[in-house]
Amino acid sequence: MPHESGNEHQVHPADEPAAPVVPAYGPARLRRSRHRRRKRALRWIAGGALGLTLVGGGGVAYAWQHLNGNIKGTDVDAALGSNRPDEQHDGGAMNILLLGSDSRAGTHGEYGSGVMGARADTAMVLHVDKTHKKASVVSIPRDTEVDRPTCKTSHGDVQAAHKAVFNSSYALGGPACTVKTVEKMSGVRMDHYLEVDFKGFQKLIDELGGVDITTRNAIHDSNSGLSLDSGKHRLKGKDALALVRTRHGVGDGSDLGRIQLQQAFIKALIHRADTVDPLGSPSKSYALADTATKSISADSELASADKLLGLAKELKGISPDRTRMTTLPVTYDAQDAGRVLPLEKASHQVWKSLRHDQPIPKKATQGSVADRTDSPVVSGAGV
Numbered sequence: 001m002p003h004e005s006g007n008e009h010q011v012h013p014a015d016e017p018a019a020p021v022v023p024a025y026g027p028a029r030l031r032r033s034r035h036r037r038r039k040r041a042l043r044w045i046a047g048g049a050l051g052l053t054l055v056g057g058g059g060v061a062y063a064w065q066h067l068n069g070n071i072k073g074t075d076v077d078a079a080l081g082s083n084r085p086d087e088q089h090d091g092g093a094m095n096i097l098l099l100g101s102d103s104r105a106g107t108h109g110e111y112g113s114g115v116m117g118a119r120a121d122t123a124m125v126l127h128v129d130k131t132h133k134k135a136s137v138v139s140i141p142r143d144t145e146v147d148r149p150t151c152k153t154s155h156g157d158v159q160a161a162h163k164a165v166f167n168s169s170y171a172l173g174g175p176a177c178t179v180k181t182v183e184k185m186s187g188v189r190m191d192h193y194l195e196v197d198f199k200g201f202q203k204l205i206d207e208l209g210g211v212d213i214t215t216r217n218a219i220h221d222s223n224s225g226l227s228l229d230s231g232k233h234r235l236k237g238k239d240a241l242a243l244v245r246t247r248h249g250v251g252d253g254s255d256l257g258r259i260q261l262q263q264a265f266i267k268a269l270i271h272r273a274d275t276v277d278p279l280g281s282p283s284k285s286y287a288l289a290d291t292a293t294k295s296i297s298a299d300s301e302l303a304s305a306d307k308l309l310g311l312a313k314e315l316k317g318i319s320p321d322r323t324r325m326t327t328l329p330v331t332y333d334a335q336d337a338g339r340v341l342p343l344e345k346a347s348h349q350v351w352k353s354l355r356h357d358q359p360i361p362k363k364a365t366q367g368s369v370a371d372r373t374d375s376p377v378v379s380g381a382g383v
Helices: 027-054 060-070 076-080 168-186 198-208 237-245 255-275 282-295 305-315 344-355
Strands: 072-074 094-101 120-128 135-139 145-148 151-153 156-158 161-165 192-197 211-215 219-221 226-228 231-235 296-299 323-327 330-333 336-342 377-379
Touching: 060 282, 060 305, 072 168, 076 151, 076 168, 094 168, 120 168, 120 255, 135 255, 135 344, 145 168, 145 336, 151 168, 156 168, 161 168, 168 192, 168 344, 192 198, 198 237, 198 255, 198 282, 211 255, 226 237, 231 237, 237 255, 255 323, 255 377, 282 296, 282 305
Parallel strands: 072 296, 094 192, 135 323
Antiparallel strands: 094 120, 120 135, 145 161, 151 156, 192 296, 211 231, 211 377, 219 226, 330 336
């Protein structure tokens, strides 16, 4: 088990000279901040170009075509038709459904046996505000009872159902049905969807060199295989996957505790990705791009290396401290302890905030059983 106490130092890119002393606030500080962001973006563009040139048979076109061929696309718009919420017209605001699927294909029972097909055990709505500098993430518990709409698939229609568990939408109708279910329950149009599966997630974290987290207390879960003492850790792929799958070792043992771990890990992942310098190793940068594109499924509009690179550039300025993590306000179902019900008024407030490109008010989650305990994990090894 990795447990590295010496990882709390911060990475300072060697190609950035020491900055002059400037006032803590005011125009000079703002100019320096913008200059750093521009330099970081240029490093990524240059590093990506070098990686494509040096790897992939020496040809940029060949390498780019290879990356495009890695990405699996789904024509969500064709499957959903025209009966959808209106598009958001707030000068650049964007909504993306993020899915983590638990397909066991090719894992040889490592993540559990007796499970057929795939399920979307992680679902988050990422709302990017019109400035593309702030984001809100709303996690939807997989066991939330929802009114699942009728969904069309290549194998026939999936019939509508009242009080169906949320992740049945993916199991029965795939990503398009999950998008349709989210749009029906929220009234928020999803501009895109992105999905990563077990194996892809693990490989991606390994390619990044691990992600730093701090545990407030020990976490031991024999079901996921996670065993961490309290303290600082750099988690490689296998342990990172175990962390985001853990629920029996935290909170009340339900999916709500697991969501807290996932949200903390996402923030740590954002921080880790921001420290990677593509100029340090162009071939490694290309390897990371290769792994990422192999790990991702997306809607057909986004399923190209060009579009994904463009999206990454747009989201580059969103730091962990500008990302607000929220879980859909829910309460336990008195008739079924394994399920949760959305708190109608509070959930409406959450979705309304996203529709109007506004921050989600803290009072929206008060009274939710998902908001009763602090996460046992903090993003970053130095926190």
